[in-house]
Amino acid sequence: MAEINFGMLRQFDGHVVLLRSTEGENMRARVVHVDREHQDIVLDILDTDQPARYESLGKPFARGSWVIPFGYIAEISLVE
Numbered sequence: 001m002a003e004i005n006f007g008m009l010r011q012f013d014g015h016v017v018l019l020r021s022t023e024g025e026n027m028r029a030r031v032v033h034v035d036r037e038h039q040d041i042v043l044d045i046l047d048t049d050q051p052a053r054y055e056s057l058g059k060p061f062a063r064g065s066w067v068i069p070f071g072y073i074a075e076i077s078l079v080e
Contacts, residue, residue, distance in 0.1 A: 004073045016078075022074045027048040045062060054066070
């Protein structure tokens, strides 16, 4: 997969994607915003194989948006 950067991620802004993190998490999410300055993306997570990770932070994954740094993304693809 190509290097994860703003130029590559901006094509996903506003779309539903499949994302695999560098820590092995797999999720389906809507990309709300891709931020060049902070090098992160804002996601509304629709489904994840690690829901307990978010619940340990005090809220279910599907409640609210989450910010994920570009460096946390191993792979990302558009859901068709």
